[in-house]
Amino acid sequence: xxxxxxxxxxxxxxxxxxxxxxxxxxxxxxxxxxxxxxxxxxxxxxxxxxxxxxxxxxxxxxxxxxxxxxxxxxxxxxxxxxxxxxxxxxxxxxxxxxxxxxxxxxxxxxxxxxxxxxxxxxxxxxxxxxxxxxxxxxxxxxxxxxxxxxxxxxxxxxxxxxxxxxxxxxxxxxxxxxxxxxxxxxxxxxxxxxxxxxxxxxxxxxxxxxxxxxxxxxxxxxxxxxxxxxxxxxxxxxxxxxxxxxxxxxxxxxxxxxxxxxxxxxxxxxxxxxxxxxxxxxxxxxxxxxxxxxxxxxxxxxxxxxxxxxxxxxxxxxxxxxxxxxxxxxxxxxxxxxxxxxxxxxxxxxxxxxxxxxxxxxxxxxxxxxxxxxxxxxxxxxxxxxxxxxxxxxxxxxxxxxxxxxxxxxxxxxxxxxxxxxxxxxxxxxxxxxxxxxxxxxxxxxxxxxxxxxxxxxxxxxxxxxxxxxxxxxxxxxxxxxxxxxxxxxxxxxxxxxxxxxxxxxxxxxxxxxxxxxxxxxxxxxxxxxxxxxxxxxxxxxxxxxxxxxxxxxxxxxxxxxxxxxxxxxx
Amino acid sequence: xxxxxxxxxxxxxxxxxxxxxxxxxxxxxxxxxxxxxxxxxxxxxxxxxxxxxxxxxxxxxxxxxxxxxxxxxxxxxxxxxxxxxxxxxxxxxxxxxxxxxxxxxxxxxxxxxxxxxxxxxxxxxxxxxxxxxxxxxxxxxxxxxxxxxxxxxxxxxxxxxxxxxxxxx
Numbered sequence: 001x002x003x004x005x006x007x008x009x010x011x012x013x014x015x016x017x018x019x020x021x022x023x024x025x026x027x028x029x030x031x032x033x034x035x036x037x038x039x040x041x042x043x044x045x046x047x048x049x050x051x052x053x054x055x056x057x058x059x060x061x062x063x064x065x066x067x068x069x070x071x072x073x074x075x076x077x078x079x080x081x082x083x084x085x086x087x088x089x090x091x092x093x094x095x096x097x098x099x100x101x102x103x104x105x106x107x108x109x110x111x112x113x114x115x116x117x118x119x120x121x122x123x124x125x126x127x128x129x130x131x132x133x134x135x136x137x138x139x140x141x142x143x144x145x146x147x148x149x150x151x152x153x154x155x156x157x158x159x160x161x162x163x164x165x166x167x168x169x170x171x172x173x174x175x176x177x178x179x180x181x182x183x184x185x186x187x188x189x190x191x192x193x194x195x196x197x198x199x200x201x202x203x204x205x206x207x208x209x210x211x212x213x214x215x216x217x218x219x220x221x222x223x224x225x226x227x228x229x230x231x232x233x234x235x236x237x238x239x240x241x242x243x244x245x246x247x248x249x250x251x252x253x254x255x256x257x258x259x260x261x262x263x264x265x266x267x268x269x270x271x272x273x274x275x276x277x278x279x280x281x282x283x284x285x286x287x288x289x290x291x292x293x294x295x296x297x298x299x300x301x302x303x304x305x306x307x308x309x310x311x312x313x314x315x316x317x318x319x320x321x322x323x324x325x326x327x328x329x330x331x332x333x334x335x336x337x338x339x340x341x342x343x344x345x346x347x348x349x350x351x352x353x354x355x356x357x358x359x360x361x362x363x364x365x366x367x368x369x370x371x372x373x374x375x376x377x378x379x380x381x382x383x384x385x386x387x388x389x390x391x392x393x394x395x396x397x398x399x400x401x402x403x404x405x406x407x408x409x410x411x412x413x414x415x416x417x418x419x420x421x422x423x424x425x426x427x428x429x430x431x432x433x434x435x436x437x438x439x440x441x442x443x444x445x446x447x448x449x450x451x452x453x454x455x456x457x458x459x460x461x462x463x464x465x466x467x468x469x470x471x472x473x474x475x476x477x478x479x480x481x482x483x484x485x486x487x488x489x490x491x492x493x494x495x496x497x498x499x500x501x502x503x504x505x506x507x508x509x510x511x512x513x514x515x516x517x518x519x520x521x522x523x524x525x526x527x528x529x530x531x532x533x534x535x536x537x538x539x540x541x542x543x544x545x546x547x548x549x550x551x552x553x554x555x556x557x558x559x560x561x562x563x564x565x566x567x568x569x570x571x
Numbered sequence: 572x573x574x575x576x577x578x579x580x581x582x583x584x585x586x587x588x589x590x591x592x593x594x595x596x597x598x599x600x601x602x603x604x605x606x607x608x609x610x611x612x613x614x615x616x617x618x619x620x621x622x623x624x625x626x627x628x629x630x631x632x633x634x635x636x637x638x639x640x641x642x643x644x645x646x647x648x649x650x651x652x653x654x655x656x657x658x659x660x661x662x663x664x665x666x667x668x669x670x671x672x673x674x675x676x677x678x679x680x681x682x683x684x685x686x687x688x689x690x691x692x693x694x695x696x697x698x699x700x701x702x703x704x705x706x707x708x709x710x711x712x713x714x715x716x717x718x719x720x721x722x723x724x725x726x727x728x729x730x731x732x733x734x735x736x737x738x739x740x
Contacts, residue, residue: 122589123596127637130585147637181581181640305631 006134007032007165010098011040013141016173019069021045021060021433023053027073028113029100032165045433045462050077052426052455054084058093059430062413063388063438065218067148068430071098075113078159079120083420085155086124090417091239092216094153096144097121103163104132117159126154134167142174151184151320152303153216184302188319188327196274196298196315197331200230203272203296205347208232209255209284212239212416213277213301217321220409223276224248226329231341233351235263237278239416242406252351253360256284257554258398261358264552264560266351270295277301277321280310281417282556290559300324360402361551361566369545370520372396372471376403378523379441379469382531387439388413388431392424392448395477398550400443422451428466429459439467439531446472446496446503453510459537460511467530467538468512473546474498481549485570498543507539516541573602574626575650575722578617578633579641582608586638590617593636599629603654603719614640618652618721645722652722655694657682658704661711662689670710677703688713 004012010033014022021043026034037044047053050072057068072081078099088095102111118130127147129140137160144156200206214223220243227234227250234244235255244251253260255267267273273295278284285291288310299306299313300321307316317324332341364374376399379387385405391397391414406412413431415423428442449470459466480494507514513533517526523542530540553564564570580586587606594601602620609616621629626644633642645652662670667689671681674691677699683690693703697720704712 118585119588122585122592179637181634182637303635305628305635308627308631 002171003168004171005032005036005165006137006160006167006169008036009134009137009169009171010141010160010165011036011042012171013138013174014042014069015040016138017067017141017145019067022069022071023047023056023060023430024071025050025053025073025077027077027100029074029102029162030071030077030098030165031073031100032162033071033098033100033160045458047426047458048454049452050080051083051422052429052452052458054081054095054097055087055420055423055426055452056430056433056455057095057097058084058088058091059390059413059427060434061093061095061430062427063410063431063440064434065410066434067094067096067145069096069098073100073113074102074117075115077113078117079115081157082120082124083418085121085157087415087418087420087423088155089124089126091212091415092153093155094148095155096148097125097155097157099157099159100165101130101159101161104161105163107161117157121157121159124155125157126152128157128159130159131161131164134164134169137164137169138172138174139178143177143179146177146179147182151182152213184320185304185318186320186323188300188317188324190327192315192317193324193327193331196317197328197335199272199296199298199315200232200274200332201335201342204344205270206232206272206274206344207252207266207270207295208234209267209273209275209278210234210236210240210243211276211278212237214240214243214321215277215409217277217302218409219322219325220244222322222325222329226325226332229329229332229336229341231344232274233266233348235259235267236406237281237284238401238414240277241401241412242409245407246405247407252355254401256281257286257556258402258550258552260360260402261552261563261565262351262354264554264563265354267292267295268560269350272296272298274298275300275313276325279306285310286554286558286560290561358565362548364520366520368520370517370523370542371548372399372473372542372544373403374520375469375471375523375527375542375544376400376443379443379527380404382524382527383439383441387411387441388435390414390424390428390431390440390442392444393419393421394445394448395473395481395548395550396443396445396448396471398478421448424448425452425466425468426455428468429455429464432459432464432466442466442468444468444470445477446470446474447476450496450501453506456507456510456512456537456539463536465534465537467540470503470539470541471544472503472541473544473548475546477546477548478550484549486555503539503541510539512537512539514539514541516543518543572622572624574621575645575652575720576619576621576630576633577643577645577722577724578619578639579609580615580617581638581640582613582615583638586615587617589636589638590619590633593632594621594629597628597632599623599625603717605719605721607721618719620720643724645724649725650722651725652696652720653694654697654700654718654720655692656700656715656717657690657692658707658712659683659685659688659690659714660707661687661713663687666710670707673706674703677706679703690714
C-alpha cells in the first residue's frame with residue numbers, strides 16, 4: 001500500500017490515463033501538483049497564459065484524437081480557462097481541465113485567488129467536479145477522462161482544493177465507473193438503419209451532410225466508403241473539412257454562410273439530407289424555415305438532444321458515427337445485393353453544372369495587393385497539402401477553409417462553434433506537440449494574432465517549431481466586411497493600423513524567425529523560405545488587401561436561396 | 572400549457588444547480604420545482620412543472636446531465652399530484668366566521684390566528700388550491716406560500732387490471 005499526497009495521486013492518476021503532456025501555468029493553489037510532476041514522465045509545457053494552455057490542449061486533442069490536458073491555478077487561472085472550455089464544449093473536443101482551488105476551509109470566504117470555478121465552469125463543460133475527499137482523486141480522474149472521450153466528447157473540469165492536494169491517501173487504482181446516469185448510445189437502432197437505407201436508396205437528389213462528429217468518431221474512411229457505395233454527394237461543414245477528400249468526385253465542399261454555391265444549393269434542392277454528426281447550426285442553415293425545404297431528413301448523432309433541436313428528422317438515429325456507418329454499410333450491401341446504387345444521373349449532372357458555373361472566385365492582380373486565397377493556394381501547392389492547418393476566426397479562416405483542398409481528417413483545426421479569435425497560435429502549438437512529425441501551419445489574421453501571439457514564446461522556448469502566416473490586412477476584416485455590407489460603410493473600431501506592430505521584429509523578439517511578403521511576387525519565395533526553416537517557429541507576415549471580402553456569402557438569418565457570390569450581386 | 576416532469580437524480584452536491592442552470596441557459600421556463608429524497612438515499616427526485624412546447628428538448632437536455640438518471644413526463648391522466656400552501660387572509664373579527672366556514676368546506680386548516688387575519692394550510696390537487704384562493708381573494712390575501720407541485724405516476728398495474736377486467740366482462 002502506497003501512501004501518496006493528493007497531488008502525487010493526481011499525477012499518478014494522469015499517468016494511469018496515458019497522459020503524455022500537460023499544458024499549464026502554475027500558481028498558489030495548484031502548486032502542490034507542480035512538485036510530483038517533476039518526477040513524472042509526463043511533459044509539462046509552460047504556457048504564457050491559461051487561455052493559451054487551454055487552446056493548446058484543444059489543438060492537441062484535435063490533431064491526435066487523444067484527450068488534451070490543461071491545468072491551472074485557482075481564481076484567475078481558472079477564469080482564464082473559461083474561453084477554451086466553452087470553445088471545446090461547442091466543438092465537442094475531449095479536454096480535461098484541472099484547476100487548483102483555495103483550501104476547503106476557505107471556500108466561500110472570498111479568499112485570495114478564490115473563484116467559484118465549479119459554478120463558473122458548469123455551463124461550459126460536459127461535466128465538472130469539486131473534489132472534497134482526497135481518496136476520490138483516482139476515480140474522479142478516471143471518470144473525467146471517460147466522460148471527456150466517450151459519447152459526444154467534450155471538456156470536463158476537476159477542481160482540486162489545495163488542502164486536498166496536500167492531504168495523504170492510500171493509492172488505489174480507479175475502480176468501476178459509477179455513472180448510473182451516463183449511458184451514451186453506440187449502435188443505432190437496427191430498424192431505423194434499415195428504414196434509412198430504404199429512404200436513401202429511393203432518393204433522387206440526396207446529400208450527405210457531414211459534420212464534425214464524423215471526424216471526432218474517427219469515421220472518415222467509413223464515411224467515404226458509404227458515400228461511394230450509396231452514390232451520395234457530400235458536403236463537409238466547417239468542422240468536417242477533410243472527412244471526405246475535397247478532390248473526391250462526390251465532394252461538394254463546405255455548406256453554410258461562406259460555403260460553395262454548389263454545397264449550399266444542393267442542400268436547398270435535395271429531396272433527402274443524410275446528416276451525420278452535424279447539428280443544423282445556424283451558420284449552415286441560414287434561416288431555418290427556408291433551409292432545405294424539399295428534403296426529408298435522416299439525422300444520425302451520438303447526442304440525442306441534437307436530433308429534433310432545429311429540424312425534426314423523418315428518421316432519427318442515435319449512435320456513434322463510426323458504429324452507425326458500419327451498420328449503414330452492411331445494410332446497404334444487403335439492400336443492393338449484386339446491384340449498384342442508383343446512378344442519379346440527372347442530379348449529378350446538375351451538381352456538375354453548378355460546380356462548373358459557380359466556382360470559388362478570386363482574382364490575384366500580379367501588381368495589386370496580396371489576396372489571401374492566393375497565399376492559401378500557394379502554400380497548398382508547395383506542401384502538396386500535406387500539413388495540419390490551423391486557423392483563428394474571421395476572413396482568413398473562411399478563405400482557408402474554402403481554398404485549402406483538404407484530403408485527410410484531423411488536418412483542419414479551427415474554432416467553429418464559439419468563433420474564438422486568437423485560437424490559432426496556441427492550438428497550433430498543441431497540434432505540433434501531438435504530431436511532431438507533421439508540418440503544422442497556422443493561418444491567422446492580424447487581429448487574431450494580436451490576441452494570443454505570446455504563446456509563440458512558449459513555442460520557441462519549448463522548441464515546438466510551428467509556422468504562422470499572419471494575413472495582415474490591418475483590420476478586423478470580417479467585422480469590416482459586415483460594416484461595409486450592412487452598416488453603410490460606416491467603419492467603426494476595425495482599423496488595426498498598417499505599421500504597428502512590426503511583425504518581423506516582433507517574431508524575432510519572441511524567439512521566432514520573422515519573414516514578410518509585401519507584393520504578390522514575394523508570396524511563393526517567402527513561403528519557400530518559411531518551409532525551409534525547421535529549427536524554430538516561423539512567423540510570415542503577408543501584407544494583404546485590406547478591402548477584400550469573403551464570398552460566397554449568405555447574410556446572417558437570410559435564406560440559403562440567396563447566395564451572394566460577389567459584390568456585384570448586391571447591386 | 573403546463574407539463575409535469577419527474578426527474579430522478581443521483582443525490583450529489585450541486586445537482587439542483589445543474590438542473591436549474593440548464594433550464595436557465597436553454598431558455599426553458601420553470602413554473603415550479605420541488606426537490607426531495609426518495610426511498611433510495613442515493614437518489615433524489617425533482618418534480619418540475621414547466622411551461623412551453625419544447626418538452627422533448629427539455630427531457631433530452633436533462634438526460635445530458637451526467638447526474639440525471641431518469642426523466643418521466645407525467646401526463647394529466649396518469650399522475651397523482653399534490654401541492655401544499657399556506658395563505659394568510661384578512662379576517663376582521665366580524666367576518667371571521669364567514670371566512671372559517673368557507674375554509675371548512677375546502678378542508679383548509681386554520682394554523683394561525685391574528686388580530687385581523689387567519690392563516691390556512693391547504694394541501695391537495697393544484698386546482699383545489701386555486702379554487703380556494705379564488706374564494707379567499709375577496710377578503711384580501713395578505714400572504715401566500717406554495718410548495719410547488721409534487722407528483723407520482725399512477726400505479727400502471729391498476730390500469731392494466733382495469734383493462735383486463737373490461738376484457739373479461
